[in-house]
Amino acid sequence: MRLTSAQTDRAAGVLLGQAIGDALGVPYEFGSAPLVPGHAELIGGGLGGFAPGEWSDDTAMAACIARVSATGADLTGDDALAAVAQGFVEWIDDDPADVGMQIGAILRDVATLPHDASAAVLARMRQLSDAAAAQDKAGNGALMRTGVVGLVALDDRERTARAAAAVAALTHADSRCVDSCVLWSEAVRVAVIERRLDVRAGLDLLPEERRGQWETWIDEAETWTPSQFAPNGYTVTAFQAAWAAIHATAGSREAYGADHVEDALQTAIAIGDDTDTVAAIAGALLGARYGVSGLPTDRARRVHGWPHLRGRDLVGLALATATREQGAWPQRKTMRTGFNRPLAVPHPADSGVLLGTEANLDQVADPRATAVVSLSRVGTADIAAAASATGKHVEVWLVDSDSPDGNADLAWTLRDAARTVRRLREEGETVLLHCVAAFHRTPSVALAYARLIGVDADTAARDIEAVLGRRIGGRLWETARTMPL
Ligand SMILES: [Mg+2]
Structure with a gap:
């Protein structure tokens, strides 16, 4: 069905x-x-x-x-x-x-x-x-x-x-x-x-x-x-x-x-x-x-x-x-959309977190990132083998949608993603945090993470917009800014 x-x-x-x-x-x-x-x-x-x-x-x-x-x-x-x-x-x-x-x-x-x-x-x-x-x-x-x-x-x-x-x-x-x-x-x-x-x-x-x-x-x-x-x-x-x-x-x-x-x-x-x-x-x-x-x-x-x-x-x-669909995600080889602008800018509150796009997956072998948190879907070939085998590759089920039906419990999912980033940092990893284009999902989880490690919401929001060079809005961003932690 x-x-x-x-x-x-x-x-x-x-x-x-x-x-x-x-x-x-x-x-x-x-x-x-x-x-x-x-x-x-x-x-x-x-x-x-x-x-x-x-x-x-x-x-x-x-x-x-x-x-x-x-x-x-x-x-x-x-x-x-x-x-x-x-x-x-x-x-x-x-x-x-x-x-x-x-x-x-x-x-x-x-x-x-x-x-x-x-x-x-x-x-x-x-x-x-x-x-x-x-x-x-x-x-x-x-x-x-x-x-x-x-x-x-x-x-x-x-x-x-x-x-x-x-x-x-x-x-x-x-x-x-x-x-x-x-x-x-x-x-x-x-x-x-x-x-x-x-x-x-x-x-x-x-x-x-x-x-x-x-x-x-x-x-x-x-x-x-x-x-x-x-x-x-x-x-x-x-x-x-x-x-x-x-x-x-x-x-x-x-x-x-x-x-x-x-x-x-x-x-x-x-x-x-x-x-x-x-x-x-x-x-x-x-x-x-x-x-x-x-x-x-x-x-x-x-x-x-x-x-x-x-x-x-x-x-x-x-x-x-x-x-009953065979070979669909997550078994698909690649989920890349063709977005080809890598980013990997350091998070303003923690330089051990790099904010990136799907194009950064090509560079995961780069020693700068030792763990990956994917906020968009990735295919089997998109994942860096090392990070995947050690469980240092994390996929978060987060939908880039302004509809209330888009995510079952958006605040919970954003909090959970931010906690996972914190956990990987506690384990000493340098984390690549990415989605497709870093328009909504990446900045929103970055904001939730900044708040989790003690930065006030307005400061964190302003700094993240500054390093990404654009204004960010939408339901994910607003939820990350205002939700209780
Ligand atoms: Mg048993």
């Missing part, structure tokens, strides 16, 4: 939001590192000895689904499901550090089959999944990877539900696992299309006899305190923990902006136990509600994981799944 630019932003945020939650929760899974509630950081570690910012099984398995859904394949059909199953086997063959018990038992068995026999792999996987369900096993391993399924049929809730059920049943055939995936995937779909958080939206998609039970479980999640949902290896408790964390932190935050994402993820992780999984589940839905523009950039630039992907790759997989 054709998405509005706001819906595109939100669809693009699903896997990235999941990855941020996953990587943020990993260090603390099952108490591996002590946590001061509210202060989870991307420090790595966890049960799998992960690198800082590295995601775990939850997002790796979601990526297996996404690589198939991004081709436009129908996830309710056996061909696509066999391809997903094959992806799971590839992942287990790579000997991941941290695998859930139910998934591990199934995949290690299936991995002994000839890998090219995809129908046999699918059949055996389902057989083992049914056997686990018969033993009353209902782990959270299907729910943790279901967010992206909410993108496969954005205009068709029934098909979304069928896909969620089919993908869940590959490894978790128990009805509680399947139902939790149907509800969460539908909540993701609704968040992308309607910009609202509602895990009850899919209740009517469940078999009638199970709806009442799920209403009770959701009511509990909204009335008990989040910390009561531990342990949470069980799919129902994981669902409740993720929703409790989102619901308990919504309040005025949701009306105000995307700080809700950070609050909810911190709350999810503070619940304890399977912290990465609960935060991954929550993160997918939060990403669907707030979009890439509402996800913290400094976290987004750090996430990476199996199979050699970074945040922008997840954005690409989510967008290809949602739009």
